[in-house]
Amino acid sequence: MALFITIEGGEGAGKSAVSAELAARMTASGVDLVTTFEPGGTALGRELRSLLFREQPATMEPISPWTETFLFLAGRAHHVETVIRPTLARGGVVLCDRFADSTIAYQAYGRQLDLERVREVNLLATDGLQPNLTLFLDVPALEGLRRAHPEEQDRIGMETVEFHNRVLEGYRRLALAEPDRIRTIDAGQPLAHVIEEAWALISPRLIRLGYQISA
Numbered sequence: 001m002a003l004f005i006t007i008e009g010g011e012g013a014g015k016s017a018v019s020a021e022l023a024a025r026m027t028a029s030g031v032d033l034v035t036t037f038e039p040g041g042t043a044l045g046r047e048l049r050s051l052l053f054r055e056q057p058a059t060m061e062p063i064s065p066w067t068e069t070f071l072f073l074a075g076r077a078h079h080v081e082t083v084i085r086p087t088l089a090r091g092g093v094v095l096c097d098r099f100a101d102s103t104i105a106y107q108a109y110g111r112q113l114d115l116e117r118v119r120e121v122n123l124l125a126t127d128g129l130q131p132n133l134t135l136f137l138d139v140p141a142l143e144g145l146r147r148a149h150p151e152e153q154d155r156i157g158m159e160t161v162e163f164h165n166r167v168l169e170g171y172r173r174l175a176l177a178e179p180d181r182i183r184t185i186d187a188g189q190p191l192a193h194v195i196e197e198a199w200a201l202i203s204p205r206l207i208r209l210g211y212q213i214s215a
């Protein structure tokens, strides 16, 4: 019954915009849906998010890549335990903006931490939970950064273009390695097209769960 969908991609790829429209369509179809996001999605997660994303005060020691990783993973473990697993257990649908693939893309590829080690700790945090479907919104780093609102740029969003290009390379390799789970959508297209492609991937799965989908 349950379905776990994640949306991934770089800054300004359209994750928030696409999630909002998919959520509206699912809700209109009577889907028992929880829309959530990482980092965040729980009260603790939002505290961690502000620690991770704010500009570091000069008086604070810099956050090392592994420390950053563990802060993201602490939020993920809590999110899986308190929100995602309970929703799936009652047969609901979870739509999550960013999940474990973000950690592979940003910390293993972007920050260049050891890929196998990042995979291992990620697996501990998710307790082995994998999305049924992941939509990777693929847009060139510069185009995404141009779209992202400058006033909303955070500590990680402000990284170099080279960093964001490594992140995208990471996502593309993940998508090649797991083509059944991770579906790539060209997010350089107009937003309406991106949404239609995403919906075409999700709606058959909802129909299989017994939901009546009109559009």
Ligand SMILES: Nc1ncnc2c1ncn2[C@@H]1O[C@H](COP(=O)(O)OP(=O)(O)O)[C@@H](O)[C@H]1O
Pocket: 009, 010, 011, 012, 013, 014, 015, 016, 017, 018, 147, 148, 149, 187, 188, 189, 190, 191, 192, 194
């Ligand atoms: N395919 C698209 N074409 C043009 N603009 C887009 C597209 N997708 C998203 N946008 C716009 O780009 C900005 C960033 O999108 P957003 O959904 O916040 O990205 P993300 O959540 O992936 O960082 C928003 O103003 C959004 O409306």
Ligand SMILES: [Mg+2]
Pocket: 015, 016, 017
């Ligand atoms: Mg967003």
